[in-house]
Amino acid sequence: xxxxxxxxxxxxxxxxxxxxxxxxxxxxxxxxxxxxxxxxxxxxxxxxxxxxxxxxxxxxxxxxxxxxxxxxxxxxxxxxxxxxxxxxxxxxxxxxxxxxxxxxxxxxxxxxxxxxxxxxxxxxxxxxxxxxxxxxxxxxxxxxxxxxxxxxxxxxxxxxxxxxxxxxxxxxxxxxxxxxxxxxxxxxxxxxxxxxxxxxxxxxxxxxxxxxxxxxxxxxxxxxxxxxxxxxxxxxxxxxxxxxxxxxxxxxxxxxxxxxxxxxxxxxx
Amino acid sequence: xxxxxxxxxxxxxxxxxxxxxxxxxxxxxxxxxxxxxxxxxxxxxxxxxxxxxxxxxxxxxxxxxxxxxxxxxxxxxxxxxxxxxxxxxxxxxxxxxxxxxxxxxxxxxxxxxxxxxxxxxxxxxxxxxxxxxxxxxxxxxxxxxxxxxxxxxxxxxxxxxxxxxxxxxxxxxxxxxxxxxxxxxxxxxxxxxxxxxxxxxxxxxxxxxxxxxxxxxxxxxxxxxxxxxxxxxxxxxxxxxxxxxxxxxxxxxxxxxxxxxxxxxxxxxxxxxxxxxxxxxxxxxxxxxxxxxxxxxxxxxxxxxxxxx
Numbered sequence: 001x002x003x004x005x006x007x008x009x010x011x012x013x014x015x016x017x018x019x020x021x022x023x024x025x026x027x028x029x030x031x032x033x034x035x036x037x038x039x040x041x042x043x044x045x046x047x048x049x050x051x052x053x054x055x056x057x058x059x060x061x062x063x064x065x066x067x068x069x070x071x072x073x074x075x076x077x078x079x080x081x082x083x084x085x086x087x088x089x090x091x092x093x094x095x096x097x098x099x100x101x102x103x104x105x106x107x108x109x110x111x112x113x114x115x116x117x118x119x120x121x122x123x124x125x126x127x128x129x130x131x132x133x134x135x136x137x138x139x140x141x142x143x144x145x146x147x148x149x150x151x152x153x154x155x156x157x158x159x160x161x162x163x164x165x166x167x168x169x170x171x172x173x174x175x176x177x178x179x180x181x182x183x184x185x186x187x188x189x190x191x192x193x194x195x196x197x198x199x200x201x202x203x204x205x206x207x208x209x210x211x212x213x214x215x216x217x218x219x220x221x222x223x224x225x226x227x228x229x230x231x232x233x234x235x236x237x238x239x240x241x242x243x244x245x246x247x248x249x250x251x252x253x254x255x256x257x258x259x260x261x262x263x264x265x266x267x268x269x
Numbered sequence: 270x271x272x273x274x275x276x277x278x279x280x281x282x283x284x285x286x287x288x289x290x291x292x293x294x295x296x297x298x299x300x301x302x303x304x305x306x307x308x309x310x311x312x313x314x315x316x317x318x319x320x321x322x323x324x325x326x327x328x329x330x331x332x333x334x335x336x337x338x339x340x341x342x343x344x345x346x347x348x349x350x351x352x353x354x355x356x357x358x359x360x361x362x363x364x365x366x367x368x369x370x371x372x373x374x375x376x377x378x379x380x381x382x383x384x385x386x387x388x389x390x391x392x393x394x395x396x397x398x399x400x401x402x403x404x405x406x407x408x409x410x411x412x413x414x415x416x417x418x419x420x421x422x423x424x425x426x427x428x429x430x431x432x433x434x435x436x437x438x439x440x441x442x443x444x445x446x447x448x449x450x451x452x453x454x455x456x457x458x459x460x461x462x463x464x465x466x467x468x469x470x471x472x473x474x475x476x477x478x479x480x481x482x483x484x485x486x487x488x489x490x491x492x493x494x495x496x497x498x499x500x501x502x503x504x505x506x507x508x509x510x511x512x513x514x515x516x517x518x519x520x521x522x523x524x525x526x527x528x529x530x531x532x533x534x535x536x537x538x539x540x541x542x543x544x545x546x547x548x549x550x551x552x553x554x555x556x557x558x559x560x561x562x563x564x565x566x567x568x569x570x571x572x573x574x575x576x577x578x
Binding site for chain 2: 091095106
């Protein structure tokens with residue numbers, strides 16, 4: 001792949017974020033973000049509503065391009081390549097950096113077609129049946145659906161639908177999975193399944209997850225970024241900022257910042 | 270106990286509120302008026318149509334098998350099949366024009382257009398829907414026929430099915446486009462995002478995900494468009510001609526159900542004659558056709574609404 005500039009980076013990191021800010025028109029959703037995301041680890045983004053964590057995660061696979069008026073400043077490099085370089089094709093980016101959304105969004109097709117769609121789009125049409133089985137197995141869904149692969153995906157339960165969306169994402173063999181509050185629409189049992197699944201997946205993928213569930217972040221992530229909103233002096237604008245980025249074990253025991261401590265102990269947010 | 274009695278007095282009906290009752294009566298009456306009017310239309314059509322079939326010159330068999338529609342001739346023939354085939358023929362030409370154009374504009378509007386372009390195009394489409402059909406009729410006769418049809422197919426008559434069909438097609442583009450656009454917009458945005466996040470392009474996303482997801486709404490728009498094409502009157506009367514024999518040549522004039530109704534009701538035909546009563550038989554035939562199509566469209570649309578609830 002051709003790029004103008006290649007940044008020398010820590011080989012352990014998959015993304016390097018430098019002075020990143022994202023705005024929608026005049027509204028700055030999040031600014032001054034600097035962080036390195038480590039390969040094959042789970043990195044969680046936590047913080048109160050409106051702190052820009054969903055906005056941030058959408059800039060990692062250029063989903064923000066789809067929102068009218070959204071503008072990304074600063075740089076995100078992905079394995080050394082600037083994701084926002086003019087020559088970079090967002091379609092190619094999304095093939096490598098998969099995404100699972102807040103609400104399960106299976107296509108109104110059969111379970112099998114939900115997975116083969118991505119395979120066809122990515123020209124991975126050899127051994128389709130094997131690939132379908134592998135993806136569903138990896139997503140811990142195979143045993144539940146192997147006998148009704150031709151059933152409409154909308155007939156599955158919410159938790160199964162979300163695991164199908166994960167299966168569909170990993171079937172196209174990305175190396176990174178972005179998860180935007182993947183459990184917020186699920187009950188605790190389904191949530192537990194997804195969390196267990198993440199521990200399996202992280203062996204093969206780098207995972208970024210947005211969550212507003214602090215237990216989830218502390219249970220399942222290796223690194224944790226805490227964001228909050230700062231209100232401008234005139235009180236009119238609220239902008240998200242990164243407060244602390246740390247190993248999860250440190251963050252939840254001896255955080256560097258007072259604000260983190262307050263948020264984690266439930267004193268605000 | 271005094272308190273309870275006191276309260277009971279306060280709560281007892283003392284005022285009759287006559288205006289409430291009057292308003293309620295008028296509102297209820299309006300709602301039932303529509304139903305009552307529909308029923309009386311059907312009743313009128315039916316009784317007159319029965320009169321038509323009581324003439325010994327008319328038989329059910331002849332109605333559906335004769336290949337000429339000549340009620341005012343010496344030996345009248347009442348072959349409704351001529352009119353039905355003309356009607357369907359022109360409607361099919363109209364659909365060949367309006368389905369692809371309407372659907373593509375809907376896909377463009379909902380999937381590709383920016384908000385600004387959408388703001389311009391959508392009202393323009395709606396203006397097209399507001400053009401009186403008589404204008405389309407003269408447009409077909411005085412512009413489409415000489416400038417397109419006769420130029421490319423020399424020898425075509427002034428009145429021909431092709432020109433009328435194209436004009437009807439243009440007329441129903443907004444119906445198809447607007448309902449299909451609504452159907453595409455009703456598909457949750459999350460499906461679009463899900464597809465794009467898998468590395469699908471906009472083209473694949475719109476054709477393989479959004480289009481199938483909106484399919485029942487799109488089919489409903491097709492059925493409704495077809496039903497409008499069948500019921501269209503002015504365009505086919507002005508530009509389609511009155512050729513009362515069975516034929517399937519698009520260059521030839523044709524004779525649709527609606528334009529034969531217009532011709533009978535224009536006045537030459539005396540009241541109470543069989544030729545006059547034929548009008549009602551045609552009316553009920555047309556009514557049944559569009560009624561079935563509208564019910565079909567409603568059924569499909571309802572089915573599609575369920576999918577995302």
